[in-house]
Structure formats: structure tokens, C-alpha cells
Amino acid sequence: MTLLEVENLKKYFPVQKGVLNRTVGYVKAVDDVSFSLKRGETLGLVGESGCGKTTVGRCLLRLIEPTAGRVAFNGQNLLELDRGEMINIRASFQIIFQDPFSSLNPRMNVGDIIAEPIRNHLKISRAETRQRVAHLMHRVGLHTATMNRYPHEFSGGQRQRIGIARALALNPKVIVCDEPVSALDVSIQAQVINLLAQLQEQLDLSYLFIAHDLSVVEHISDRVAVMYLGRIVEVATAEALYSNPLHPYSQALMSAVPIPDPDLRREKILLPGDVPSPFNPPPGCNFHPRCFARQDRCSREIPILRDVGDGHQVACHL
Amino acid sequence: MTGNAEPLLRVENLYTRFDTLDGVVTAVDGIDFDVHAGETLGLVGESGCGKSVTALSILRLLRCPPARIEGRILFGGRDLLQLDADAVRSVRGSEISMIFQEPMTSLNPVLTIGEQVAEGVRLHQQLSRRKSWQRAVEMLQKVQIPSPEARAAQYPHKFSGGMRQRAMIAMALSCGPKLILADEPTTALDVTIQAQIMSLMMQLKQELNTAIVLITHDLGIVAETASRVIVMYAGQIMEEAPVRDLFKDPRHPYTRGLLGSVPVIGRGKRPNRRLQEIPGMVPSPLQMPAGCRFNPRCPQVTPRCCHEAPPIVTLGEHRRVSCWLEAV
Numbered sequence: 001m002t003l004l005e006v007e008n009l010k011k012y013f014p015v016q017k018g019v020l021n022r023t024v025g026y027v028k029a030v031d032d033v034s035f036s037l038k039r040g041e042t043l044g045l046v047g048e049s050g051c052g053k054t055t056v057g058r059c060l061l062r063l064i065e066p067t068a069g070r071v072a073f074n075g076q077n078l079l080e081l082d083r084g085e086m087i088n089i090r091a092s093f094q095i096i097f098q099d100p101f102s103s104l105n106p107r108m109n110v111g112d113i114i115a116e117p118i119r120n121h122l123k124i125s126r127a128e129t130r131q132r133v134a135h136l137m138h139r140v141g142l143h144t145a146t147m148n149r150y151p152h153e154f155s156g157g158q159r160q161r162i163g164i165a166r167a168l169a170l171n172p173k174v175i176v177c178d179e180p181v182s183a184l185d186v187s188i189q190a191q192v193i194n195l196l197a198q199l200q201e202q203l204d205l206s207y208l209f210i211a212h213d214l215s216v217v218e219h220i221s222d223r224v225a226v227m228y229l230g231r232i233v234e235v236a237t238a239e240a241l242y243s244n245p246l247h248p249y250s251q252a253l254m255s256a257v258p259i260p261d262p263d264l265r266r267e268k269i270l271l272p273g274d275v276p277s278p279f280n281p282p283p284g285c286n287f288h289p290r291c292f293a294r295q296d297r298c299s300r301e302i303p304i305l306r307d308v309g310d311g312h313q314v315a316c317h318l
Numbered sequence: 319m320t321g322n323a324e325p326l327l328r329v330e331n332l333y334t335r336f337d338t339l340d341g342v343v344t345a346v347d348g349i350d351f352d353v354h355a356g357e358t359l360g361l362v363g364e365s366g367c368g369k370s371v372t373a374l375s376i377l378r379l380l381r382c383p384p385a386r387i388e389g390r391i392l393f394g395g396r397d398l399l400q401l402d403a404d405a406v407r408s409v410r411g412s413e414i415s416m417i418f419q420e421p422m423t424s425l426n427p428v429l430t431i432g433e434q435v436a437e438g439v440r441l442h443q444q445l446s447r448r449k450s451w452q453r454a455v456e457m458l459q460k461v462q463i464p465s466p467e468a469r470a471a472q473y474p475h476k477f478s479g480g481m482r483q484r485a486m487i488a489m490a491l492s493c494g495p496k497l498i499l500a501d502e503p504t505t506a507l508d509v510t511i512q513a514q515i516m517s518l519m520m521q522l523k524q525e526l527n528t529a530i531v532l533i534t535h536d537l538g539i540v541a542e543t544a545s546r547v548i549v550m551y552a553g554q555i556m557e558e559a560p561v562r563d564l565f566k567d568p569r570h571p572y573t574r575g576l577l578g579s580v581p582v583i584g585r586g587k588r589p590n591r592r593l594q595e596i597p598g599m600v601p602s603p604l605q606m607p608a609g610c611r612f613n614p615r616c617p618q619v620t621p622r623c624c625h626e627a628p629p630i631v632t633l634g635e636h637r638r639v640s641c642w643l644e645a646v
Contacts, residue, residue, distance in 0.1 A: 048508035155599050185364040186535065187596035190579035194592050212508065215538075219581030219593070242584045256513035257583050258538025262561045270517060271510045274478045 003206050004037040004060075004174055009069035011055050015279060027278045029055045030066070031230040034305070037174065042200065042207040044221030044238070046214055046253070050275060052230040053210045057176040060208070061095055062086055073174070091121050094167035098179035100159030104151040110137075110162055111147035117169040136165040140195060157188035164195065168203070176208045181216060193220060214257045218242055223311075226250045229278055229286045232305060235313040246314040248291050285317070293318055325352035326496055326529050327376070327414075332389035334368070334375045343603040345371040347553035348389075353497060353529050358520075360544030360561065361533045362576075366600055368553040369533045373499040377416055378406050393497075412442035415490040419502035421482035425474040431458070432470030435489045442493045457488035461518060480511035484518065491522060498523075501533045516543060537580055541565055546636070549573050552601055552611040555630075559637045569639040571616045572596070610642065618643060 010033075012026035030052045037043050045053045059066040062078065071078040078089060097103035104113055114133045118124065124132075134144040140161040151159055160180060167175055177196065181189040197220060199205060211217050217224055218238045225235045226249065234247040245251045252269040259266075271290045276282055282289050288298040297317055305315040334346040346368040353359050361369045374380050375387050378398065391398040393414065398406065410416075415438075418424040426434060435454035439445055445453065451470070458466035461484040474482060483503060490498050503519065504512040520543055523530055532544055540547055540561065547564045549557045549572065557570040568574045578594030598615040601607055607614050613623040623642050631644040 048510065157599060185600070186537075186576060187364060187579050188599060190581075190593040190595040191597075193581070194595055197592065214509065215581045215583040218583050252510055254583070256509040258512075258516075258536060258542050259582060259584070260537040260541045260565060260577065260580060261582075262541045262565050264541075268513050268517065270514055274480055274511070275508075 001039045002036045003039045003074065004208075005070075005072040006036065006056075006060065007034045007070040007072070009033045009056065009059055009071065010067045011052075011059055011064060012067045025279060028230045028281065029278060030059060033069075033227075033230075033232050035225055035232065035235060037206050037208060039173075039206055040200070040204050041223070042209050042221045044217035044224040045208060045210045045227060046212060046217050046224060047227035048212060048253075048275060050229075050278065051227040052278075053212075053227050054178055056227075057095065057178050057208060057210050060176060061090065061093060063095070088121075091117075091170040092173045093176075094170070094172040094174070095176040095178060096160075096163050096167050096180045099183055100156055100163055101151075101183075103163060104159060106151055109148050109150050110142075110154075113151070113162060114165045114169055117166060121170055132169070133165075136168055139168065139199070140165045141191075155188075156184050157191060160184065160192050161195070164192075164199070168199065171203070172205070174206045174208065176210065178210045179212070180209075182211060182213060189216070196220065214253065226253065229275065229281055231286065231315065232313075233287065233315050235305070235311075237311070240310070240312050244312075246308065246312070247287075247316050248293050248318075249287050252292075285315075323354065326355045326393070327353040328390075328392040329372075329376065330390040330392070332372065332375060332391065333387070334371050334380065335386045335388075337384045337386070341604050344606075345553055345603065346375060349550075349553075349555050351548055351555065351558065353531055355496065356523075356527045356529055357546065358523065358530045358532055358544045360540035360547040361531055361550065362535060362537060362540055362547060363550035364535060364576075364600060366552075366603070367550040369550050370501050372550075373416065373501050373531065373533055376499065377410055377414060379410075379416075408442070411438045411490075411495070412493040413495050414497045414499065415493070415495045417483075417486050417490050417498060417500040417503045419505050421479060421486050421506065422474070424486065425482060427474055430471050430473055431477065431485050435470070435485065435492055438489060439492050453492065454488070457492050458485065460491070460522070461485070461488045463488075479507055480514060483507060483511075483515050487515070487519060487522070491526065491528070494526060495528060497529045497531070499531045499533070502535070503532075504539070505534070505536070512539075537565075537576065549576070552606060553603070554611060555638075555640060556612065557637075557639045557641075559639075563637060569633065569637070569644055570612075570641050571618050571643070572612045575615075575617075610640075 009030055011030040012028050014023040015025045015027060017024045033056055047053050058064040060071055111133050114136055115129050118129050118132060137144050142161050181192050209220055221238050223237050224241045225232050228249050234250045245254050252271045255269045273290055284299040284301055285303050288294045303315045303317050305313050307313050329351050332346055332349050336343045363369050376391055387399060432451055432454045435457055436450040439453045440450035455466045455470050458470055463469050463484055504515050534540060544561050547559060547561050548555055551572050556572050568577055575596040579596060581593060596615050609625045610623045610628050613619050620642060628640050628642045629645050630638050630640050632638045
């Protein structure tokens with residue numbers, strides 16, 4: 001069952017210059033992105049810095065107002081809701097941020113941080129709230145005795161658990177996980193990934209898992225969408241994307257991931273140059289200046305995301 | 319492999335302590351290792367394990383006090399810890415150089431890239447400004463920066479992250495050092511750029527026969543580039559082994575834990591999605607556990623581990639591990 005349907009989502013940031021702040025152009029951070037998320041599914045969203053993956057996550061929750069598009073959640077278009085309705089919807093639609101150091105208010109104790117969404121959305125007594133907070137803390141593996149402590153007293157992994165408990169407070173259906181483990185050390189990263197997987201099973205959650213670490217994304221996701229310069233270039237199941245990446249960018253990205261096995265000697269596809277500026281993206285397929293398989297038409301026509309069977313979608317002329 | 323030749327760098331019994339308001343923090347706690355000419359030694363561990371402090375201690379880049387460095391660091395027949403400030407400066411950058419993690423903060427924003435690359439050459443090889451500038455342009459070309467003449471005259475903010483790291487590599491290689499300490503050289507970069515930079519570093523290393531100490535937390539990078547690996551935890555060396563042995567037959571429970579906790583791409587569909595985790599977290603440097611430092615998190619802990627520090631057990635010619643399980 002499709003829970004979330006995103007169609008033609010766009011976010012253009014205006015670039016203003018001069019004394020009159022005239023708009024001289026737009027940065028197309030997210031340009032015509034469509035995807036869907038089923039109930040209980042994890043969709044990975046990968047790409048390099050600046051490709052727009054975080055902006056997509058924030059647009060879904062309208063933390064950033066999208067320029068155009070449609071975000072249907074249970075059949076309801078979120079982009080048409082007024083402020084009050086949107087706030088109500090956010091109870092079932094939560095986000096976990098990347099940096100557990102800056103996303104928790106340093107002046108609030110952990111109990112209050114986790115209780116805040118409950119107090120805002122539900123009319124329940126103090127005692128009940130407290131009980132619920134204790135239950136949430138237990139669920140994410142925090143000692144309830146630490147309820148009165150402040151964020152600085154916790155390690156990075158524990159802070160991320162606090163962020164997860166806060167996101168779970170209102171029994172959401174969808175959680176946008178924006179680089180939830182990239183600030184953590186590997187041993188702690190494994191703990192948090194396992195926790196997220198376990199919560200998903202217990203609570204029937206759907207995740208949009210945004211990350212740049214392909215190994216993590218492949219591990220946790222059912223399907224993966226690869227982004228480059230504001231567009232989705234490929235969507236496939238995690239297995240298909242690894243064993244048979246179709247887009248040249250996905251191929252290069254997959255080959256560039258270092259694998260902890262000294263016996264494995266793979267040919268790496270080295271892409272020339274850097275990601276171009278999103279203010280002035282190349283015409284046609286925006287990957288063509290770095291592509292090893294480009295043809296003439298790639299610099300003229302924008303390829304459309306099309307299905308090549310079994311739900312494997314790719315945006316490439318080849 | 320390593321051979322029996324005299325090592326290029328020998329670190330003996332290195333202790334680096336910091337005096338803080340809360341007490342003495344021992345960031346590096348009695349480590350020994352060798353680096354041989356032309357090899358790539360991987361130094362891995364999680365944040366706070368002392369890997370960066372080790373590199374900074376070797377080049378004496380730590381302010382003393384609050385830092386106190388003890389032990390011996392033998393390089394070219396001298397103990398770097400006994401040299402005076404001028405003598406250390408003549409080693410830094412010319413014989414041993416360093417590549418830092420963050421190319422944004424380790425370049426000077428008010429000097430052009432060319433000036434920064436040329437500075438080392440000018441000071442160490444006593445070249446004129448003009449000659450050293452030419453050398454800088456050559457180096458930028460060597461690290462494959464397009465139109466190096468024009469780029470040399472630009473400031474760091476005009477460079478992308480990958481280009482800045484290339485400039486850092488040019489700077490590190492400009493005097494033809496025998497050893498490069500690369501501290502997380504690609505951590506701040508995207509994977510495709512990381513692949514470019516690692517391939518460039520390895521290619522130049524071959525060409526110039528420079529030894530590299532590669533400090534990283536990424537086991538994938540170590541597997542792909544290093545010939546030998548040292549695993550550090552809480553300021554101590556847990557295990558040292560040739561790269562293949564370490565990955566195929568890890569002997570220390572911490573090494574096994576680390577290898578188990580990273581997801582590996584392409585390992586197939588996981589019916590059992592769990593990663594192996596290392597419970598708990600790295601101990602505070604102010605309250606190190608007694609005995610083996612890993613004992614509170616170790617799945618194979620024995621009563622002895624909790625009060626007696628394990629010996630360093632040598633396994634064959636090139637391996638050692640600091641664990642009671644291996645001590646017979």
C-alpha cells in the first residue's frame with residue numbers, strides 16, 4: 001500500500017543580487033523529483049553533497065516550502081494544507097536530523113525534549129506524559145534515570161537515540177531520517193542502524209533514509225533512489241542497484257565505495273572533475289560533462305525517468 | 319612486505335599526555351611501531367583513540383604544555399623529540415609532511431594557493447621566489463589541477479573540496495618527503511571525489527617512493543590501499559597485522575567487532591538485517607577501565623581482563639595483538 005506519493009516536486013531557491021535584491025536566477029535544488037513510499041518500507045535516498053537530498057526531505061514536511069509539486073500522504077496533498085492542518089499531520093510524519101549536537105535544545109532536559117511533541121499535540125496529564133516518555137526512552141535503549149539530564153551529558157550515539165525517541169513520541173507512520181548515522185563512529189553507527197531496523201519491525205514504520213554512505217543505505221533500504229544535481233537518476237531495489245546499476249553515475253558511485261576486503265580488486269570508475277554548480281547546471285542531462293558514455297543527444301535533451309522492468313527506473317538516454 | 323631493512327621511522331614507547339583542568343588525559347599510551355620506506359601503513363580506530371595525536375606527536379605539532387610527549391621517535395638516526403625547534407622545522411614539510419583532514423581550515427584563506435605550495439620549497443630548498451613559484455605550478459600540474467598557472471594565483475575559496483585536497487597533496491609532496499602522515503585525507507569528501515584523490519595519492523606515492531601513514535576510520539580505504547594495519551583503541555595498539563591477515567583472520571575482539579559493525583555493500587539480501595554491534599561506548603580518557611581497556615565492551619571478557627593489562631603477543635613475524643585470549 002502506497003503511503004506517500006511524491007510527484008514532480010520542485011524547489012528553486014532564488015539568487016538575489018544588487019541593492020534592489022533583484023532575482024538573477026534560481027538554484028534548482030530539487031528539480032522534478034517523483035517517488036513513492038510504501039507502508040513499512042525503507043526508501044534510501046543517496047547522492048553526494050549538494051545533490052538536493054536533504055532539501056527533498058525537508059520539503060516533504062514543509063520545513064522548506066516547495067516551489068511546486070504534489071506530496072500525497074494517505075491520499076491528501078500536504079502542499080494544499082493550511083498551517084494548522086499541517087501541524088496536525090506532522091504527528092504522523094516525523095524527522096530525525098543528522099547532527100545530534102545541534103538538533104537538541106541544550107537548555108531542555110531529555111524528559112522535556114521527548115515530551116514536547118506530546119504536550120503540543122495530545123491533551124494528556126503530566127503523569128501520563130511522564131510515563132510515556134519513560135516508555136519511549138526504554139524503547140530506544142536509554143536509561144529512564146537519565147530523564148532529568150541535559151543533552152551535553154550524553155554521547156553522540158545516545159543523543160541520536162534521544163532524537164529517535166522524540167520522533168517516535170506521537171506514533172508516526174513515516175520518519176524522514178536525514179543522515180542519522182553519519183556523525184557517529186562505526187561501532188555506534190551499527191547500534192543506531194540496528195535500533196532503527198528493530199523499531200521499524202515493531203512499529204510498522206516507513207522510512208525515507210537520506211544518506212551519502214552507500215553501504216549503510218544498501219544495508220537498511222528496500223529500494224534506493226540515486227540523486228544527482230537535483231534530479232533522481234535511478235530508482236531500484238537495493239540488490240538490483242548494487243548488482244546491476246544502469247545509470248553511468250550510479251555505476252561510478254557504486255564502484256567508488258571502498259569495500260573492506262583486501263582480496264577484492266575492482267576496477268574503479270573515476271569520474272573526471274567536480275559536481276557542477278546547481279546555479280548553472282549543464283544543459284540536457286546534467287551528468288553529461290562527467291559521463292563516460294555520453295552521446296550527442298545527452299547535451300541537448302533531458303532524459304526522463306522511465307521504467308525498465310520490475311520497478312527499476314532510470315533517467316538515461318542509453 | 320616489510321623486509322629486514324632499517325625502518326624509516328621508529329616510534330618507541332610514545333606517551334602523549336595533556337594536562338587539563340579535570341586531570342591528566344593520556345591520549346597516546348605507550349605505543350611502539352615502525353614505518354618502512356615506501357610502505358603504506360594504515361592506522362585505524364574510532365574518534366578519540368589517539369590516532370591523530372600520534373601523528374601530531376611525531377611532527378611535534380602539539381603545543382607543549384598542555385601536551386607532554388615522552389618516548390622516542392627515531393627518524394634518519396635522530397630522535398625527533400630531542401631536536402630543538404629549528405631542527406624540527408627543517409624536518410617538517412621537507413622530510414616528513416602532513417596532509418590534514420579538512421582542506422578548508424588547513425589552507426590559509428588570505429594567501430594564494432601558489433604562495434602556499436611555494437612556501438615550503440622556498441624555505442627548505444632555498445629557492446628564489448620565482449623558482450619556487452615555478453615549482454609550485456609544476457606540483458599543481460602533477461596533482462592534475464587543470465590550468466595550473468591560473469589556478470596557482472587563486473585563493474582557496476575558489477577551489478572545490480577535492481581541488482583543495484589536491485593542493486594540500488601538492489604542498490605535502492613539494493619537497494619530496496620520505497614520509498607523509500595523511501590524517502583522514504578524504505573524510506570530508508564525497509565518494510567519487512574520494513576515489514579520485516586516493517587513486518592520485520597512491521599513484522604519486524609509487525612514483526616518488528614515499529611512505530604513507532594513512533590515518534582513517536574507514537576500513538574500506540585501509541583494505542584497498544594499506545599493506546600493513548595498526549588498530550588503535552583508547553590510546554593503545556590493539557592489533558597490528560599485514561592487511562590481508564587482519565581482514566581475513568582478525569585476532570583481537572575489538573578488530574572483529576569493528577569489522578562486523580560496518581555494513582558492506584553487495585553482501586546480498588539480509589534475511590537477518592542486524593549488524594554486529596559493539597555494546598557500550600569508548601571510555602572517557604579520564605576514567606580508563608582497569609586491565610584491558612576494551613574489557614567493558616568485549617564479548618569474550620575473562621576475569622583476568624578486568625584487572626591485569628594484557629601482554630603484547632607476537633604472532634609470527636609481522637603480527638602482534640594485545641589480548642589475553644592470545645596469550646598462552
